Amino acid sequence: MSETVIKTTQLCRDFGSLKAIQNLDFEVEKGQIYGFLGPNGCGKTTAIRMLTGLLLPTAGDIEILGLQLPRDAEKLRLKIGYMTQKFSLYDDLTVKENLKFIAKIYGLSRREQTARIQELLNTYGLEQKADQLAGSMSGGQKQRLGLAAATMHKPELLFLDEPTSAVDPENRRDFWEKLFDLCEQGTTILVSTHYMDEAERCHKLAILEAGVKRVDGSPEQLMQNMGAQVVEVESTSLRRLKQELLALPEVISAAQLGSRLRVLVKTSCHDPIAFLSQKQSLALDALTLVRPSLEDVFVTCTGKGRQ
């Protein structure tokens, strides 16, 4: 049976009149990677700070690893790891010194420190960098050091707030491989991101907008239940066609991808190909029904696309 690691009920956080998180209900199962996907300012960091016990909720309940927050925040501290958005280690200490500092904070004995630091340097490919100042490392190396520090005490639950916003695609891919390794060892991970490709790697995710959870589920479920059909249109004069399509009430969005338009049509329209071809006098072979992407889900459930 699956074990629930995080459960929130009607979680809210206000900053004055701003409702940063509103009535958030969600659950995360052990060993899964759960994503918060949303634009800047949608409340991802605020939610994570409440879940780590660093910020008091305005209302609602949080249960994590069988503990209640904020009451049990101190007991939770050793069970969780938190990698914040900005690199939060010391630039003027070496890689090894940074890890030693963190190990001391977590109360590892001298012998444990040496063994664990060596293990982390190996796991995250930092052996050659051990004596280099952290501040002089590349974005990808800093991020690996951040993950090594956050997992020093082998936490059961790891929070990662936009961990790959400063790294290139290759480093991002490698980083995710490390997350799946942790996952396989039983670590549960909650990660926030505004990258679609990153969100698509999660077992489950919630799409947040203006402090509100719009949808949640596995990427496949979200794509299946999207409530829209996706048609790609090949045509000339795509800029004009786009404006004309957007004026139709059946069309949720139209976005240009090179020489094609990707058009989201409401499911209430039973045959989107016939509909578009008739409306715009387009040849049938210029229209293709395609598989939805997570970006399509995002467009349909946020902003003007929300029905």
Ligand SMILES: Nc1ncnc2c1ncn2[C@@H]1O[C@H](COP(=O)(O)OP(=O)(O)OP(=O)(O)O)[C@@H](O)[C@H]1O
């Ligand atoms: N301490 C605070 N005081 C007042 N407003 C705050 C505070 N912390 C966050 N906010 C506001 O709450 C909203 C949500 O911010 P939050 O940082 O949680 O968003 P986010 O999705 O993590 O975005 P980003 O990726 O830019 O950090 C924003 O409007 C932000 O300005």
